[in-house]
Amino acid sequence: MGLITGLCTFLYHLPQIYKWLLKPYYITSFFMTVAFLVARKAPGLCEHLATQREDGNSCDFDWREVEILMFLSAIVMMKNRRAITLEQHIGNVFLFSKVANVMLFFRLDIRLGILYLALCVAFVMTCKPPLYMGPEYIKYFSDKTMDEELQRDSRVTWIVEFYANWSSDCQSFAPIFADLSLKYNCPGLRFGKVDVGRYGEVSERYRVSTSPLTKQLPSLVLFQEGREVMRRPMVDNKGRAVSWTFSEENIIREFNLNELFQKSKKLNKSHGLNEEEQNSTQPEEGSNELPSETNNPEQPTESKKDQ
Known part of the structure; x- marks a missing residue:
């Protein structure tokens, strides 16, 4: 059988x-x-x-x-x-x-x-393994844009993957994370990635070790109101990752993606109303203010490369 x-x-x-x-x-x-x-x-x-x-x-x-x-x-x-x-x-x-x-x-x-x-x-x-280049709704952060994006709107929940291109585990996980972003991305629930192999300051700031011995790559971190709420895998007292399987089912269950997605629908409606109000507001004559740009959440992110 x-x-x-x-x-x-x-x-x-x-x-x-x-x-x-x-x-x-x-x-x-x-x-x-x-x-x-x-x-x-x-x-x-x-x-x-x-x-x-x-x-x-x-x-x-x-x-x-x-x-x-x-x-x-x-x-x-x-x-x-x-x-x-x-x-x-x-x-x-x-x-x-x-x-x-x-x-x-x-x-x-x-x-x-x-x-x-x-x-x-x-x-x-x-010869390096080919990177995943399929469809996804993921924002790629750099060391300069990550904190700014996380603090931009306190109503938005972010799930951020800390990865490195040299890690085979990160490369294998890429299509799974991309598939989750296609299913759950919305204005109130966003997905992001940051290459800690390239941006060492980010790995130190968020306490994600890039050493192969610690097995912390990839790491998924849930941010709400700009603050870390939880991460997987968890890290023990010795700085080593606790064994955890990066399957789609585990991520949906551990991060309560279905519940987060349902809650984000309310934010989706209010976000749409706020965008209409902002678009209808024109700057006063002589003012240097410009109307703020709005992002279309239904468009894929710009590229695989960090900006």
């Missing part, structure tokens, strides 16, 4: 997987993942490789290689139990497969191990 469910899930996501395979990051990751398998099974190449098999067949796995591959499968299955998105599942497969390939190549020939490890380092330094 589990095999059938997995096959159905794979077929359901096949168009998305096909789209990913067209991107250089995933193409390169795939070939690096199957590198040892190809080397061990490729005719004309496998005959020249060393083996510890009793029959001397160098084109088949020996018992130690099978053991390493089985251990790899167990680790990937354990890690994928906590994975939320398909990107996280595939990312875990790529990551631990590369680790296993390093071990297998070093065991086979130290020169091949060094070569493969050098390729992995070059890949990490030059």
